[in-house]
Amino acid sequence: DKNMKSKVSKIFNFSLFIFPLLSxxxxxxxxxxxxxxxxTFSYHFxxxxxxxxxxxxxxxxxxxxxxxxxxxxxxxxxxxxIKEWKDYAPTYKPETFIVKDLNKLRESxxxxxxCHILCFLFSYIPPIISxxxxxxxxxxxxxxxxxxxxxxxxxxxxxxxxYNRNRVxxxxxxxxxxx
Numbered sequence: 001d002k003n004m005k006s007k008v009s010k011i012f013n014f015s016l017f018i019f020p021l022l023s024x025x026x027x028x029x030x031x032x033x034x035x036x037x038x039x040t041f042s043y044h045f046x047x048x049x050x051x052x053x054x055x056x057x058x059x060x061x062x063x064x065x066x067x068x069x070x071x072x073x074x075x076x077x078x079x080x081x082i083k084e085w086k087d088y089a090p091t092y093k094p095e096t097f098i099v100k101d102l103n104k105l106r107e108s109x110x111x112x113x114x115c116h117i118l119c120f121l122f123s124y125i126p127p128i129i130s131x132x133x134x135x136x137x138x139x140x141x142x143x144x145x146x147x148x149x150x151x152x153x154x155x156x157x158x159x160x161x162x163y164n165r166n167r168v169x170x171x172x173x174x175x176x177x178x179x
Contacts, residue, residue, distance in 0.1 A: 012092060015045050036139050040126055040146040047125070051118035052092070060110045067110065069166040077163045086160045106168050113161035116154040123150040 023038035060067065077083075091097065096108040127143040130136040136143070 012045065012048070015041075016049065019045055032139070033142060036136075036142050037146065040143055043126055044123060044146065044150045047122040048115075048119055051115050051122060055111055055115035055118055058111075058114055060114050067113075069162050069169075073162060074166060077159060080159070082159060082163050086163065089157060089160055102168055102172055106165060106172070109161045109165040109168065113158055113165070116157045116161065120151045120154040120158065123147045123154065 019038055019042040023035060023042050026035040026038050029035075096112075097105060099105055124147050127140055127147050130140045130143040
């Protein structure tokens with residue numbers, strides 16, 4: 001639904017404000033688990049923004065062997081029935097995925113995949129920090145669970161980008177005049 005997708009960026013931007021605010025307020029309630037959970041949610045929203053900014057400066061052309069979609073991946077995507085649920089995934093900027101120019105669409109998909117790879121990697125910074133800061137060691141599980149859930153979300157978005165990009169690249173190969 002396009003109306004839902006257009007609301008994603010508003011919800012995301014609101015979350016950038018509300019989670020830090022709730023985190024700050026929770027400090028006065030003296031519930032450490034709640035405070036840590038809210039701060040971790042805040043971190044995951046901010047790391048998404050940071051990943052978006054960083055990935056906008058990375059000019060990925062898809063030449064790297066990493067970006068080549070393998071046949072086993074396509075089999076995996078069929079097994080997890082990606083085609084049935086991919087359209088329900090949130091899109092921060094749906095206007096970047098309009099199919100007017102397949103080459104630009106491909107570039108947008110590469111950029112989005114790069115952003116979600118960064119998000120996936122950055123999501124594990126909190127549990128790593130919790131293991132290195134003595135005061136936070138006892139809260140490792142909270143950091144790990146939120147990081148794991150965040151990374152799974154990004155992994156699914158990476159799958160969607162790779163699945164869709166493979167379809168676009170197949171069209172471009174079959175119709176060289178579109179390149």
